[in-house]
Amino acid sequence: MLTVENLTVQFPGRFGTFTAIEDVSLTIERGEIHGLVGESGAGKSTIGAAIIGLLQPPGFVSNGSIHLGDTDLLILGDDEAHQTRGKRISMIFQDPQTSLNPLMTIEDQLIETIQTHEDISTEDARSRAISLLEETGIENASQRIKAYPHQFSGGMRQRVVIALALCTNPELIIADEPTTALDVAVQSQVLDLIRGLANTRGIGFLLITHDIGVIAQTCQNVTVLRGGQVMEHGPTQQVLNAPEHPYTQSLMAAVPRLDVKLDRFLVPDTEEGVETAPIGRSAEDAERWLRSGDEMLGQGLSMEGVTVKFTGARDSLFRKPEVFVALDDVSMTIRPGTVMGLVGESGSGKSTMAKVLTGLVQPTAGTLKLNDSTLPLARQRGRKDPSRRVIQMVFQDPYSSLNSRHRIGDILAEPLWLYGLENDRAKRRDLAAAMLDLVGLSADAINRYPHQFSGGQRQRIAVARSLLARPRVLICDEPTSALDVSIQAQVLNLLKDLQARFSLTILFISHNLAVVRQMSDDITVLKSGKVVEAGPSEAFFNDPQADYSQELLSLTPNYVGQKGVASQTLVTEV
Amino acid sequence: MMSRFFQSDGVYYFLRTPSAIVAAIIVVIIVGGAIFAPWIAQSNPYDLASFSLMDGLLPPVWQGGDPRFLLGTDNQGRDMVSSILYGARLSLFIGFMSMAIATVLGVGLGLAAGYYGGRFDAIVMRIADVQLALPAILTALLIDGISRGLLPPSVQQDLRVVVLIIAIALSLWVNFARTARASVFVERNKDYVQAAMIMGQRPSRVMLRHILPNIMGPLLVIMTVDLASAILLEATLSFLGIGLPADSPSLGTLIRIGMQFQLSGEWWILWVPTIVLAALVVSINILGDFLRDIFNPRLR
Amino acid sequence: MAYFILKRLFQSIFVMLAVAFLAFSLFRFVGDPVSQMTGVETSVQDQEQLREELGLNDPFVVQFYRFTTDILKGDFGYSYRTRQPVNEMIASRIPATIELGITALMISLIVGIPAGVYTALRTRGFATQTILLTTLVGVSIPTFVIGIVLIFLFGVTLGWMPTFGRGGTVDLGGWTTSFLTLEGWSYLILPAITLGVYQLTLTMRLVRAEMMEVMRSDYIRFATARGIPQRKLHYRHALGNTMIPVITIIGLQFGGVIAFSIVTESVFQWPGMGLLFLESVRFVDIPVMGVYLVVIAFFFVLVNLVVDILYLMIDPRLRVKEAI
């Protein structure tokens, strides 16, 4: 139905023409869900944009053809192209929060779209809209259709988005990372919905994602992209389980496995070209310096009955502003020199816990302990409190965790200066350079700015910064969830190494169970501010106790060992 | 990000924006002329002995004026060219000073308000409201009045400029405060700020060394725009008679004096300074727009 | 929402008081009213006596207390210059200024918004560049020069428009309006344009910037992907979202319009509050000046309240809270 042949897309730009897509071909049949997988910059979204004819200027199709049925999409005039959009091809965007017009009720948006493409009375349009909403799994749609987007939860909103994409029953829907912004539970529901639609309505889907699990769970066929070129394509089963292309192989290897814990990841060669930190000479200095600090025993960290309440903005004179309980009497103990994995869906309070430990958030109740001495809470914790040095943090987004206006050297030297670990300017520089070496970056990075590095490299820098405080405890909040799998693998390896070498105590926060399994000794599961399960990691994964834990595990996509993913039978399952 | 745009892209797009180039040239010429006025100008309008009433009201040379005075003279016999140079000098000085004060004041308060939030924030914002409720002209009148009341007349004359600067600065700072505050609200939740806070760095350091550099973009834009409006405001105030005395020729006072001659045939006394002022303000604004586009690449 | 407005009201009261204080401290210093009130032949003693009668010799606090309490009592005092009650003087001038301000604002919106939209949709292109430049030039020439030029062009040279004043107005029970007669409009238009230019440019550039932002937002891209026709895309989806921030700024600016009408009014001899205020400054007519400032502050506060309410009306995210 959709056939793309030797598609090439180019972006003429300042440094000559950049070829985003090169000679890509793929076909999608009616009812087929075709996965388009690749790491960031692989050109996934560009293909989608090219097909629906919304390439951001100055990009243009320099070669190749795109046919939908027997219409050549590339030769269409603006108006025809515009007709085709929505009528025959539609699109689903990544973030449901931003893809709906906040000022219009979803009713208006639906009816408008329907009437754009069909000459049909508002009444009929409305009833169609309602049935669509019900089809996409929104109960008593007839009332809720009157609502505004902000009144729906994330998952519901994505359903509305899908309804909008459906409402002119197109032949092809391009879904660009449709579930990346969603929690696993919601994710699997949305994926079910997509599969269902492919079945019942025979709509073809182009499912763009970076998540192998999603592919595995949903697609019959998959195309693996890298640098704008097709590495490999074929039935999902075969591509995932018996990849032929070396890149695909390494990519698969890098995907953290949910079913078994490996002590190291196999790392594909990537554009960064670094294996896990090659220990250079200066790296040894750094290591020596790290060890030269206080006693090398890991330090334990624990919280006791911590409760955190946030008061919302007051919006009435009479009603009290409603209180939101982020953490409800949470206790947790991290054994010295071990890694504690902390899992939970968004809003479960994971990050709040990190903030409590680092003293950014003031708990309404509870106590903290560092080793056996009490750790002062946020307001009580002075600027000069020793714990500030001992406990360091690694953030999720390496793009925002480094001040883009400071040179790497300054960023790294800051802890040394702040904690008075090293008072000589020159020495600070050397140490910073050495630490870069330790985390596997070349020392000349010192004079550059963060934006000159890739995400993975930045995360390494962030780690280096935390190490330069000579910490005993690292708190890693989703340290790799912003990274591509291959990079993720490297960073995780790095963390593992460091942890082992310096017997660091780590609190590893992640929503990705597979990653957590690979990293942690113990695990704590958090659900809406409460601990639902805690205990040794392996035990947990082999035999989860709480229902919620089981549900989580079952919903987490996992390609390995999945049987018959491609077969439609699976749709009813899960 | 910012710095990259600054180092390379800035230059790159500048060279591709003719309007910006023209504007820059105009600004450079005027500012240069203003800075070097004492050396370029043939006569100093402040030095009463340097000009004579006898040369009054001479037209520009191409209208058969005296070759000594390219653009003619005003009713005091002052060479228009020199007056303009010194006028631009004064106007720019006032503009820059008031803009600088407004920036420091506004950004300072805005940063603190955004960083600490809560009651302090509320207070600052109310003060801002009061300020907004007293638009520029009235603020100027207020300061002007108070200064007349408090300063002995003997120093008033010398302090007119200062008074004017303060007045204009006061009417501009809110802009900066609001913008800075808004940007801080965004920045303070970013990880690099959180990191700094966790480390236990002094709030002042977090604000100035970490946050400030990252919100410079929008501030820079406001600075240019407000520089322009400060210069204009000075002109307006002079027109209302609460600006500068006529013997210290800013572009504004020159225009004010020129207004008397718009009909009487001596058009140049009004239009020469007006055109210079307009050219200057327009150019600064264009540069402002250019900066905005640079700092907000999505708008390009 | 009621709470929200209530809160704003409290803040407003604070603002008013602060302004009253400033207003007061201002007019003590503008000059010596007495020497303006009396003729050349009046002797020094008589002047001193008058000063005493006016309470100008009382300590600051006493005078301030008198001023604020009187105003709160609704007693705005009497003009030194004309002996008329200040509230009547101001009241009789308010319609002129408001109508001028509103017309200016309307011009700036009616021209500014479409222009902004246009220049936002055709970012490059000759027309856009010309519009942007001309408006910029418009705001770069001092208002008073523009005003005079307009007067001589349309009033004297072409003789199309009257040059000064407000001409005949229709009296609607105390509110004199220029809106109802062609003559009224002919007097109104030039000053309104002069005053509106600045607003116009501001509005246009604001709309432009916001519109360009919105046009890049996901929901617009999604709407495009659904094949929603351009026109709807621009005016139904984009414009609405554009206006939200624009409204606030315009609200903030309206106070400025009223105040800047001082210049326009003095150039066009427009019988509004601004003109009255300038006269009063010249004659150190303290009560009038003080009340004027307070009135201006009041407008500002009022307008911003209106803006807040508009805000609530436009943006459902503020209006409907409950999730479903």
Place this chain on the structure above:
Amino acid sequence: MKTSRITKATLLVGTILVGASAANAETFRWASTTDPQTMDPHAVNSAPVLSFLNNVYEGLVRRDRGMSIEGSLAESWEPLEGENGWRFNLREGVTFADGAAFTAEDVLFSYQRASNEAADVRSWFSPVTDVRVVDDYTVDFITSAPNPLFPDSIANFMILDKDWAETNDAALPATDAENFATMNANGTGPFMLSSRDPGVQTVLVPNPNWWGEVEHNVTEGIFTPIGNSATGLAALLSGEIDFIQPIPLQDAAQVEERDGYSVLEGEETRVIMFGFPHEHDTLLYSTDVTDANPFQDVRVRQAAAHAIDIDAIDRVLFRGKIEPASQLVPAGISGYSEENSDRLGYDPDRAKELLAEAGYPDGFSFGLKCPNDRYINDEALCRAAASMFAAVGMDAELSTGPVRDYWPQLREDDFDMYLLGWSPGTFDMEHPIRFLKHTQDDEKRLGSWNFGNFSNARVDELLPLIQQEVDLEARQAMIDEVVAISQEEMAYIPLYTQPLIWAAKDNVDMVQRADNFFLLRWVTVE
């Protein structure tokens, strides 16, 4: 296409306006810079008010086109025998606008009202001890001393109707609150107040039963204040007003050139002068001379006079429209001293010599104070003067400001030299002598505008004699002596008499009186 439509629309408006103005030909519209702040003739002693109210109210006497006194509500007057004072024989059959008859009672009442301390004009009556009503049409004003000029001094003393004032409780001029008389008028004059919108528009209509012989053909007079001179000019040139007073003198030529318009030029009685700090011991603003006051040396004062190039000022600043002045009243005013009619000429070298003799060979610096919104081109004048002083080594630190805080500064003696303009209220030399030359004396209320406190025993001695002398010859002799003294003492530097420049449409005929008063009763519109 579009444009043309616009043009049509606007043209339509245009024609409507033209039609409007064409309809009532004899409606006379005029404008001036300031609005009369009140309609109460006794409340303030300021030119705009008195000038305007002269159309509505009348005094016992009035000034004719040539400024000389003629009968108004009084047909005749003569000095009293046996005591100091004057008898006024009132005109009979005169009625106020509201029809009430005019009698001596009204004169007495008006006197009491105008001399009450609530009235700003009371200084006119400082010499008066008593007013007696002899009969309905005869009133005696008793003065403390012989006062030959008394009739001249009350030309602007206007008569209200007693009953009207009392019934509307306007028996006294308004002090704090307004009263009926501030917004309404009821005079015997040629015109009646038909509507008043302060600061916007005031309309006069002829008084049908005015006693005098009507010379005007105005059916309605509409006055509008226009503060901005450029706007006023535009209003005239666009035909919206028939007459405006004054116009900026630099525009006079342009207006003259346009056909359909004419410019009336004349001399005001106001003389512009520089004043000295005669009694200061030191200069306030000097950077070099701080221990002495050079201006106490007459040679320095003369040097200053010599430094001024009045012709250049005339040519460039005033386009040749000013008359250089030798004394504090212009020629033609009673008491003008013919024999002292020449002034110190422009002579920079002489100035330098004098400075050298006085011990300031390389000059000195001082502060020059000027208003910037009081007199024609006042600021420009001072800047020009400053550079002329500089040329002879007298370094003037000029500071200008609005008159609202200029007077207070002068009163506080805060100046080294200042600019002043003086128009003799009585149109007699005695007036400036009393206010500007006599030693300051708050008790006797003399020398109240003699800020520099020029003090000369002989002058002080002569003033009362001048005031009382009935014999004009003898009087003139004394005045000549005073003028001579102040000239050789250089009490002031008289500069020039301020020009009067009005502009009107060609078809309007009017009279420009030297006191800058504009009277509607002399206006005819062809």
